[in-house]
Amino acid sequence: MLKVRGLEVFYGPIRAVRGIDLDVESGEIIALVGGNGAGKTTTVRAIAGLTPYKGTITYDGKPLTPNTAELNLRAGLALVPEGRGILGRMTVEENLSMGTYCRKDHAEAARDIERMFERFPILKERRHSLANLLSGGEQQMLAIARALLSRPRLLLLDEPSLGLAPKTTTAVFELISSLRRDGLTVLLVEQKARQTLKIADRAYLLETGRVVMSGRAADLANDSLMSQAFLGGATSPEIGSP
Amino acid sequence: MSTYYAGLFADIGILFLGAMSVYIILATGQLSLGNAGFMGIGAYVASFLTVEMQWPLTAALIAAALAAAAIGIVVGFPALRLKGIYLAIATLGFGEMVRSFLLNFDRMGGSGGFHGMKHVSLEYIWLWGGGIFVLIVLLERSRLWLEMRAVHDDETAANLVGLNTTATKVGAFGFGAAVAAVSGGLFAHHHVYIEPGNFGFERSIDFVLAVILGGSTVGAGAVVGAGLLVLLPEWLRFLADWRLAAFGVLLVLVLLTRRQGILDRPLLDKLSLRRARA
Numbered sequence: 001m002l003k004v005r006g007l008e009v010f011y012g013p014i015r016a017v018r019g020i021d022l023d024v025e026s027g028e029i030i031a032l033v034g035g036n037g038a039g040k041t042t043t044v045r046a047i048a049g050l051t052p053y054k055g056t057i058t059y060d061g062k063p064l065t066p067n068t069a070e071l072n073l074r075a076g077l078a079l080v081p082e083g084r085g086i087l088g089r090m091t092v093e094e095n096l097s098m099g100t101y102c103r104k105d106h107a108e109a110a111r112d113i114e115r116m117f118e119r120f121p122i123l124k125e126r127r128h129s130l131a132n133l134l135s136g137g138e139q140q141m142l143a144i145a146r147a148l149l150s151r152p153r154l155l156l157l158d159e160p161s162l163g164l165a166p167k168t169t170t171a172v173f174e175l176i177s178s179l180r181r182d183g184l185t186v187l188l189v190e191q192k193a194r195q196t197l198k199i200a201d202r203a204y205l206l207e208t209g210r211v212v213m214s215g216r217a218a219d220l221a222n223d224s225l226m227s228q229a230f231l232g233g234a235t236s237p238e239i240g241s242p
Numbered sequence: 243m244s245t246y247y248a249g250l251f252a253d254i255g256i257l258f259l260g261a262m263s264v265y266i267i268l269a270t271g272q273l274s275l276g277n278a279g280f281m282g283i284g285a286y287v288a289s290f291l292t293v294e295m296q297w298p299l300t301a302a303l304i305a306a307a308l309a310a311a312a313i314g315i316v317v318g319f320p321a322l323r324l325k326g327i328y329l330a331i332a333t334l335g336f337g338e339m340v341r342s343f344l345l346n347f348d349r350m351g352g353s354g355g356f357h358g359m360k361h362v363s364l365e366y367i368w369l370w371g372g373g374i375f376v377l378i379v380l381l382e383r384s385r386l387w388l389e390m391r392a393v394h395d396d397e398t399a400a401n402l403v404g405l406n407t408t409a410t411k412v413g414a415f416g417f418g419a420a421v422a423a424v425s426g427g428l429f430a431h432h433h434v435y436i437e438p439g440n441f442g443f444e445r446s447i448d449f450v451l452a453v454i455l456g457g458s459t460v461g462a463g464a465v466v467g468a469g470l471l472v473l474l475p476e477w478l479r480f481l482a483d484w485r486l487a488a489f490g491v492l493l494v495l496v497l498l499t500r501r502q503g504i505l506d507r508p509l510l511d512k513l514s515l516r517r518a519r520a
Contacts, residue, residue, distance in 0.1 A: 102404030
């Protein structure tokens with residue numbers, strides 16, 4: 001579904017991503033894990049079309065053009081950015097309505113918004129309040145709901161658990177699992193490696209802009225290098241526990 | 243109406259249009275300090291067309307607006323790369339560029355100014371003012387406005403819901419420039435004499451001030467702002483030499499108590515509700 005080959009992204013003279021290869025197959029949850037500054041966010045931003053890059057990214061067999069986020073969205077590729085990217089000075093309802101911006105089927109889009117309200121009752125309760133005034137968890141739900149309203153086939157999530165309470169984090173991870181059951185493909189960037197590897201099919205471990213390890217998520221969770229670098233200490237059988 | 247008040251209301255109309263031009267651009271989160279430049283372009287193009295080409299004024303104003311819009315779009319593209327204070331300074335530079343170009347443009351009188359325009363009535367000025375105001379109110383209720391607010395709020399987020407933020411921002415610059423040009427054309431035909439000094443930095447500041455004072459979140463705020471900016475210094479005349487200082491104090495007081503300006507959406511709703519009940 002998504003093929004990334006030799007991806008390089010520069011911030012001025014700094015090479016933040018140094019030649020990454022990445023594959024996402026339809027229906028998978030792919031995790032991108034790694035420490036701060038590993039290049040995870042930069043990679044998904046490049047895929048979403050928010051930054052210029054070198055290398056090729058093909059989606060459904062067609063190459064994407066760098067820096068064309070709005071076209072990528074129309075192709076079915078939506079990103080929930082780090083920090084959620086909600087429109088804070090607009091209401092919950094306006095945010096969701098913006099989520100259907102690129103769609104032509106207005107009646108169906110309006111029904112989809114109602115369905116989102118059913119799926120996330122808290123958003124319905126607060127539909128008229130400014131998005132800024134929602135709690136972190138609610139904002140994350142809103143951001144994901146808004147991205148879903150564009151009816152993507154591939155959802156890119158950049159640190160959805162950032163700044164959330166453990167309980168809310170669990171809810172977000174459950175939501176991601178349920179999205180896959182609905183047939184969505186997810187590319188998930190996370191620092192919370194344990195929980196991420198538990199729900200992912202495959203994972204890529206990034207370090208200073210390179211892929212240092214990749215494979216089945218379960219294998220990565222049990223790998224000693226991975227566990228030393230990111231999971232805190234020796235491999236343990238109950239790796240999945242948060 | 244006395245000629246004194248007719249003159250003041252004409253000035254309010256012209257300032258209101260200038261303030262509108264800032265408001266439209268500001269709605270996408272871009273602060274322009276160079277709209278007097280677009281006003282100057284409008285004034286000179288419209289005057290050239292009516293005086294030298296014998297065009298009717300309305301046609302000349304439309305042509306001037308289109309010319310300024312084209313220049314506004316050209317200015318809008320480099321402005322995309324700038325934000326906040328950097329954009330403000332760059333647009334200020336643009337305004338000064340236009341002024342000094344006009345100063346050296348002898349074909350249209352250079353520093354000596356240009357005259358020969360026929361005076362327009364107060365009603366004609368407010369016909370334009372009212373027409374553009376209605377246009378803005380309609381815009382504020384449209385989906386396009388939601389897009390402009392989204393761009394203002396968070397450009398990346400707007401981009402991610404599929405908005406073409408470039409088109410929105412550049413379009414706002416073009417529209418704002420066109421409105422400023424109408425303001426300039428009317429100014430030229432109201433005062434029947436123009437010189438480059440009319441379209442300097444201070445004029446741009448007046449536009450921004452009218453928006454900030456009147457209310458930067460609703461179009462109607464510019465009416466209030468423009469009215470106060472013209473009338474207050476007149477009403478304060480009894481203070482003689484101190485009137486501008488008193489005006490400054492009032493301005494600071496208003497902004498201290500109402501950061502969003504005098505008029506905002508809740509106040510506007512309250513006012514229109516009362517009117518509906520009465």
